[in-house]
Amino acid sequence: MAARAPSVTQAPANTIKISPSDLSFALDECQRCLWRKIVQGERKPRQPMPSIFTAIDGGMKTFYNGAGPEVVPCDGFPAGKFDLDRTEVVCSAPLANLGFAYPKFVISGKMDTLYRCADGTVGVVDFKTSRVKPEYIAKYGRQLHAYGWCLEHPGGGPADPMVVSRMGLLSWALNREEGVSPPTGIPAKDCLALYGTPAWHEVVINWFEFRETMIRLCYMLLGSEPAPSPGCEWCAWKRT
Numbered sequence: 001m002a003a004r005a006p007s008v009t010q011a012p013a014n015t016i017k018i019s020p021s022d023l024s025f026a027l028d029e030c031q032r033c034l035w036r037k038i039v040q041g042e043r044k045p046r047q048p049m050p051s052i053f054t055a056i057d058g059g060m061k062t063f064y065n066g067a068g069p070e071v072v073p074c075d076g077f078p079a080g081k082f083d084l085d086r087t088e089v090v091c092s093a094p095l096a097n098l099g100f101a102y103p104k105f106v107i108s109g110k111m112d113t114l115y116r117c118a119d120g121t122v123g124v125v126d127f128k129t130s131r132v133k134p135e136y137i138a139k140y141g142r143q144l145h146a147y148g149w150c151l152e153h154p155g156g157g158p159a160d161p162m163v164v165s166r167m168g169l170l171s172w173a174l175n176r177e178e179g180v181s182p183p184t185g186i187p188a189k190d191c192l193a194l195y196g197t198p199a200w201h202e203v204v205i206n207w208f209e210f211r212e213t214m215i216r217l218c219y220m221l222l223g224s225e226p227a228p229s230p231g232c233e234w235c236a237w238k239r240t
Contacts, residue, residue, distance in 0.1 A: 014103070014104060015094065015103065015104040015105065015106045016038060016039065016103050016104070016105050016106075016221060017038070017106055017107075017108050018038055018105060018106070018107050018108075018146070018214075018217070019038075019107075019108065019109045019146075020107060020109040020143045020144075020146035020147050020150075021109060021143055022034060022037070022038060023142040023143050023145075023146050023213070023217075024139045024140055024142060024143045025139055027139075027142065027213075027217065028139065029229065029232070030228060030229035030232035030234070030235060031220060031226040031229055032225060032226045032227060032228045032229065032232070032235055033228075033229075033232060033234060033235065034220075035220065035221060035225055035226050036225070038221055039221055039225075044234050053129045053130070056129040056172060056196075057127055057129050060127050060129070060170070060172055061084050061112075061113070061127065064082045064084070064113070064127075064170070065082055065083070065084040065085065065113075066081055066082060066083075067081060067082055068080060068081045068082075072170070072200055073198050073199055073200050074168075074200040074202070077200070078117045078118065078119070078123075078165070078166065079117065079118040080115055080116050080117040080118050080123070081115070081116055082113050082114070082115055082116075082125070083113065083114045083115070083116050084112075084113045084114075088110070088111075089108065089109065089110045090108065090109065090110075090111060090147060090150035090151060090154070091106055091107070091108040091150060091154070091155045092106050092107040092108070092149055092150040092153050092154065092155050093106070093153045093154065093155040094106055094155065095107075095214065095218065098211060098214055098215055098218065099215070103222075105214075105218055105221070106155055107146050107149055107150055108150070109146065109147065109150075111124065111126075111147045112125060112126045112127050113125050113126075113127070115166065117165060117166070119165075120163070121162070121163045121164065121165035121166075122151060122162050122163070122164055122165070122166075123164070123165065123166035123167065123168070124144045124147045124148045124151070124164055124166070124167045124168075125167075125168060125169070125170055126140060126143070126144060126168075126169050126170070127169075127170055127171075127172075128140075128169050128170070128171035128172070129171075129172060130171065130172075130173055130174075131171060131173035131199075132169055132171045132199070132201050137169065137201050137203065140169055140201075140203070141167065141203040141204075142210065142213060144167040144168075144169075144203050145167070145203075145205070145206075145207070145210040146210075148164040148167060148205070149210065151164055152164055164205065165205075166205075167202075167203040167204075167205055168200055168201055168202045168203050169200070169201040169203070170198065170199075170200055170201075171198065171199045171201065172196045172197070172198050172199075173196050173197050173199065174194060174195075174196045175195045175196050175197050179194075179195075180192045180193065180194060181193065181195070
């Protein structure tokens with residue numbers, strides 16, 4: 001039986017919502033900033049995203065939507081297809097089974113895409129529009145586990161729990177050697193194209209490690225406001 005679409009639901013008002021993106025880089029940076037962001041809703045200013053990366057992301061999603069393992073640069077990738085048409089905000093059930101009944105912690109965020117495997121399981125995939133450094137894979141992996149947790153432990157809505165069998169990053173990095181050139185058979189006066197190299201970065205599924213990470217995070221959030229982390233420029237600028 002094919003897996004149903006993710007549940008579309010917002011976190012209830014009496015919960016503390018943890019975004020999957022909170023678990024990538026922010027978790028290893030200033031604990032005070034992370035505490036204020038999740039508990040008080042105080043966000044640091046975002047850096048502007050150059051439009052070229054937005055264009056690359058949109059192009060990747062258009063290309064991969066509905067495609068199968070033949071477009072993934074990974075030997076033995078399971079049969080199935082990418083499904084971006086039903087990618088939605090996902091929200092977990094309260095994390096009561098981690099021992100935090102009150103306040104009710106939930107995980108909620110919007111996924112890039114699902115990969116629907118032929119065996120009925122799903123893969124959690126995140127698109128990256130630049131080369132992925134090896135040391136960043138574990139950080140992004142926590143974020144993918146958070147999406148996967150929402151799929152396996154959905155909070156409300158019509159969706160049944162899914163079984164997550166694969167996680168990874170699908171990146172596209174500009175090939176600087178090739179630079180800009182016309183596609184085959186098209187005059188340069190009509191079209192120039194950027195060429196890049198796709199890569200698959202496997203994330204090993206480890207639910208035990210993810211649960212331990214969430215337990216440490218929830219205990220931190222339940223405590224008083226942490227002191228600023230050394231070197232946090234935002235806290236130093238605010239001085240409050």
